[in-house]
Amino acid sequence: MEVINNFREIVVEKPADKIIKQIKQLISSGQLQPGDKLPPERQLCEKLGVGRSYVRDAIRKLEFYGIVKTLPQSGTVVAGLGITALEGLITDVLMLEGHDFQSLIETRLILEKQTVRLAAMRRTADDLIDLEKALDAYRAKVENGKQGIDEDLMFHIRIAEASKNSVLKSLMLIVTPDILTHFTEQNVCGGGKPYGALEEHMTILKHIQDQDPDKAELAMSAHLKGISSFKNA
Amino acid sequence: MEVINNFREIVVEKPADKIIKQIKQLISSGQLQPGDKLPPERQLCEKLGVGRSYVRDAIRKLEFYGIVKTLPQSGTVVAGLGITALEGLITDVLMLEGHDFQSLIETRLILEKQTVRLAAMRRTADDLIDLEKALDAYRAKVENGKQGIDEDLMFHIRIAEASKNSVLKSLMLIVTPDILTHFTEQNVCGGGKPYGALEEHMTILKHIQDQDPDKAELAMSAHLKGISSFKNA
DNA sequence: AACCAGTAATTGGTTAACCAATATTAAGCA
DNA sequence: TGCTTAATATTGGTTAACCAATTACTGGTT
Structure with a gap:
């Protein structure tokens, strides 16, 4: 020490x-x-x-x-x-400071799972277009060897928008960047396997297209598993 | 009109x-x-x-x-x-303004369900004491014919504390009072049936004591059903 | 006695000036 | 030429003064 x-x-x-x-x-x-x-x-x-x-x-x-x-x-x-x-x-003056990292991650998992469920149920054709655009932007970054953190995050935000729940979206916007500030090296989704994360994004999108909430939730869980297993590091 | x-x-x-x-x-x-x-x-x-x-x-x-x-x-x-x-x-300048009421309620349902699950799994003996105190305070108000909104809300907050997830607690603190401002006439839990709400609180507490997340979640769902059925009013 | 009008004091809103710490520049020295 | 140091300019921090709208009060009228 x-x-x-x-x-x-x-x-x-x-x-x-x-x-x-x-x-x-x-x-x-x-x-x-x-x-x-x-x-x-x-x-x-x-x-x-x-x-x-x-x-x-x-x-x-x-x-x-x-x-x-x-x-x-x-x-x-x-x-x-x-x-x-x-x-x-x-919690003193700032509400969002002083949170332990594990709570942050746990909460994000909860929010993302529920959000993707709603998105799968409620997505419109326009939502799918936006999601595909976001996915393409992320793909472009990854194929150029970049991390594409912003694009990664944006995909998740688009899901929140497709959920048609403005509060959930706001909460995700509160929680997710907080994780990034503690976790800048890593990308939003998993540990340094950009192509893997890309495929997982595609899987999630597919289940949203199919309007299958259960599979979408499972895919999201798997997708975020990398980060949540990191919690004990 | x-x-x-x-x-x-x-x-x-x-x-x-x-x-x-x-x-x-x-x-x-x-x-x-x-x-x-x-x-x-x-x-x-x-x-x-x-x-x-x-x-x-x-x-x-x-x-x-x-x-x-x-x-x-x-x-x-x-x-x-x-x-x-x-x-x-x-969402303009203030993050929490301009949300539709239905999203607010839907989100609260999600947060409360997940929170009570965690509480059931992680509650300590001290948590149970706090929960009982909060319940007693609520009971006292109800038996005096009062609404006991603050005490009602406090019981839910104690649950969030027992969940040991500081972020979830903060989010609940953000969401729940927002509902109240749109919904002041009603109490936190259900429609004007204070004794019913009291019994439901007791049921939830029991399942938390038993460390049964599934039953606790169900009880919470039932407890909040009154409010969520109100969403189309 | 009750009520109204007019005035004076008080309120938050807004601007301008001043302060100390920092960053920049320029001069002096090795 | 390169580095140190001192002078200067610029920065956000802080205070004090001024402004317009509101409120409270006083005196007079009904």
Whole structure:
């Protein structure tokens, strides 16, 4: 074990984050209830001893999460169903950070399997055209010896679009790139066997064409097996 | 049909959103590639004819999505795997808005079913204690004639925690409250039959105790049936 | 006493100026 | 010629001041 590994990553706690914690504290302690107006920005920044920009940043972020709603020239009110606020912020400030890799992969497997099922059931003729285009783009990259990560991912996204479930698509867009950031060396699908992955893509597409959800799901499972077996590495 | 229904909700396109669109355009058109530094804030705000705050807001939002990374006193660089940027922003600015209700419900069904499976397999003794506490809290509300929406939701969240999959839990936290906002009158689980929902909760808990994933999933399906049959209303 | 109009204070929205850290350039030295 | 170093320009960070819309208040009227 090298000494270097004993260093922890430095966490730069930005001012906005500290303010968010304080506001969260106010909400979770019940001093601020849904519907309440929270103190005006000027008062807050004076009380906290920081510039108003920071307070505004904090409020923006909270608004982003749907915890507060700010009405121009009027005030900012607590909107949330308490739980979202608390739980969403318990994982600290960013919701999607700090997830363990295994959960990420497991979740992707779930999402992809269900998505491809729906896609097989609901795909239209236009969807098939888009899928073929995406597959061709990926094939072109592979035949040029490239990894084609973007094209690979795009194929999966097209499947999500064919599923006609906009939420599932959004969730996949949240989860999948997160995997890539941890896993950049690898391509989206499997371990360094581009041609194998290409064939698997073709198999999946075929089952979608045939509108066979069960086979499509199985093919997707097999396709993602490479990545999920990697989880213990 | 009342005339009032012909009005569309007014969409206030905030300045930051317009700027985001322009930057998105730059990225998707390839003028800005991953790794490139984008123009300094002053230059941008001058070019766009707005204050620097707006430009900063836009950059913050993009950073939020993981599309750019801003280095203090140095510059802002495009970080993304292009696709996230494009697709994530195609649903306009906010990722979670504009979803159709049916997709939302369908997705929740998927997430809850898979989550309860994992929970049944992985739950610890401590998890069971938490689940019982949550159930008791819900029971107390119901017996007082209340809806107990928060307690209801909390039971489901505890299940997600027992699944030991942090990503699934986060996704459920994203999806479920969104349903509630469209569906406030109803409680989380079913249609106005609090005692029935309570019994169903007990059944689910029992199967989790028994570590029987299949029965747990079935019970959850039955439990959520009320809501999913509502989808055509 | 209740209500309305007009004014003053307060609100978030927006802009401009200032600051410290960084990157760049140019000059000086070996 | 190549490297070091100092001066300068540029960057995002931060604060303070200004603006227009809203709200609260006061005084007068009915």
